[in-house]
Amino acid sequence: MKHKTYFLLTCFVSLFLLGQPAFAQRTRKTRAQLEAEKRRNLEKIAETRKALETARAKKEVTVGNIKALKEQISSQEEQISLMEQDIELIDMEMQDIISAKGTLENRLNKLQQEYAAMLYAASKHSGQLNKLSFLFSASSFNELLMRYKYLQQYTENRKAQVLQMNKVTALLRERQTNLEGKRTDKKKIITAKVVETKNLEVLKTKQTLMVGELSKKEKDLRREIEATRQSVTKLDNLIAGIVSREISRKNKETELKQDNDAKLKNIAPAKKNNKAIIELDATETTLGRSFGASRARLPWPVQKGFISDRFGVKEHPVLHGVMINNNGIDIQTPSNATVRAVYAGVVKDITSIPGLGKVVAIQHGDYFTVYANLSQVFAAVGQKINTKETIGTAGESGGATEINFQIWHNTARLNPENWLAPK
Incomplete structure (x- = not known):
């Protein structure tokens, strides 16, 4: 029955490997949506900043300037919110990678154990004579064919085991690289968030000053x-x-x-x-x-x-x-x-x-x-x-x-x- 066990295990690992693109696609879709929102918001911030620079050149505080500044503050707050969402998304992606990595490590460990057992069993019955004895000790021609097919499948399974172990090992290396990349991205976003939060405080201070200056013209x-x-x-x-x-x-x-x-x-x-x-x-x-x-x-x-x-x-x-x-x-x-x-x-x-x-x-x-x-x-x-x-x-x-x-x-x-x- 061992050949059936090896065959089922091979199928399971193959299905696991085939399932990886679906995981990647889900992550890419969510990531793409977030990146698109960040890009649109940055364009909006650039537009409001340009409007405020034009107003600054006129050296006059107006309601239009304050409206533009209020919109820039809103966009800045949205950018910080998007950064927080980005950090949450990276944490989720890292967790998925760690979970997938753990599953792969378990699979690899089981594959290695099964492969070691196959090699040990093979070493006990090595040699062409033993294989021939195994074949010709069959009680009937049909049993001889079944034993021959079993030996063939046993050899193919050994090769498949090696191939699957190599694939799982390569995938583990890829997951580890992705994990390190996500950790680096998270550090960059946290640093950028600190900068954007300081910029937001500067804008709010500027808004307070502008509103105070313009409120002096209440009658107008x-x-x-x-x-x-x-x-x-x-x-x-x-x-x-x-x-x-x-x-x-x-x-x-x-x-x-x-x-x-x-x-x-x-x-x-x-x-x-x-x-x-x-x-x-x-x-x-x-x-x-x-x-x-x-x-x-x-x-x-x-x-x-x-x-x-x-x-x-x-x-x-x-x-x-x-x-x-x-x-x-x-x-x-x-x-x-x-x-x-x-x-x-x-x-x-x-x-x-x-x-x-x-x-x-x-x-x-x-x-x-x-x-x-x-x-x-x-x-x-x-x-x-x-x-x-x-x-x-x-x-x-x-x-x-x-x-x-x-x-x-x-x-x-x-x-x-x-x-x-x-x-």
Whole structure:
């Protein structure tokens, strides 16, 4: 029965070796995701740092500068968090390697013991004569064939044992090298984390100083907040007016069609049933559905930039207790940056609003995208726009080059951050 034992052991070790790529693949996937997040966050830190360097050159503290600094602090904290996740991941990888290494060592030890037993058994019955005696002492021809096959398999198993021991030994060396590499990586990340934590403290100190300096201009800031609120109200009314006009236009088209159909059929006209949402034709329905399916995949309205103010209600970056609201997101971008449409559609309105610069509204079926605080506009009302087509250039707001970007579904405001693709 020994040959069956050797055969099963060989199969087990082979299956173990074949299973190694699955372990590596799982680790690579997790590692790749983490590295991608770290890379994106570092790019974001670089963008905010560049914006702050530009502001420093102007030697003026503004709300835009503080928003950029706040975003850099957030990115710095995220980087430290990613480093901590990296250390945890390395610990898990090291544990997996140690566990696999221990299993391999056990396998190798058992293989060596079994191989030693095979050699000892072979030495007791060595020589061609003994093998022939073993064969020809069979009681029948069938038994002779079985003994011959057994000797063949016994020889092959010995060779397989040596091969498997060599493979396991090589794999052990590889695991040991990987383990040493992970330990080195962990030391580097711990050192880098200390540096980044010090940088974070420097940024927070700078933020405190800037907020303190700007808070001295409280009256100016409150006037600016009130002016912004008025501008936002005008923009809300603008978008609501566009949607209302589209609803009215579609309702009139529907009524006219119903009246014409009634005349042709010589029946009384249908009762008016004005809808509160835009009724779309087949082309517009397809466009709206396509836009709706693009959640988390839309290109950014600027090629370079970072979100400096997020959607919804939050506290003012300088004045404590003062709440401000954003119906979209603010995106800081380099000076004279071009602004582009995030999706194909039709330009429905272009206007100027004090405090928000030039504003472009584009319809995508029953969705609308709004691009505010543009210094120039390169589009016209009624123009069909393609995805990523340039519609203008970014203007200045709060001492920084910044645009406000909004997404509406009929009259409902949506958080654009959930719709833009990760950078």
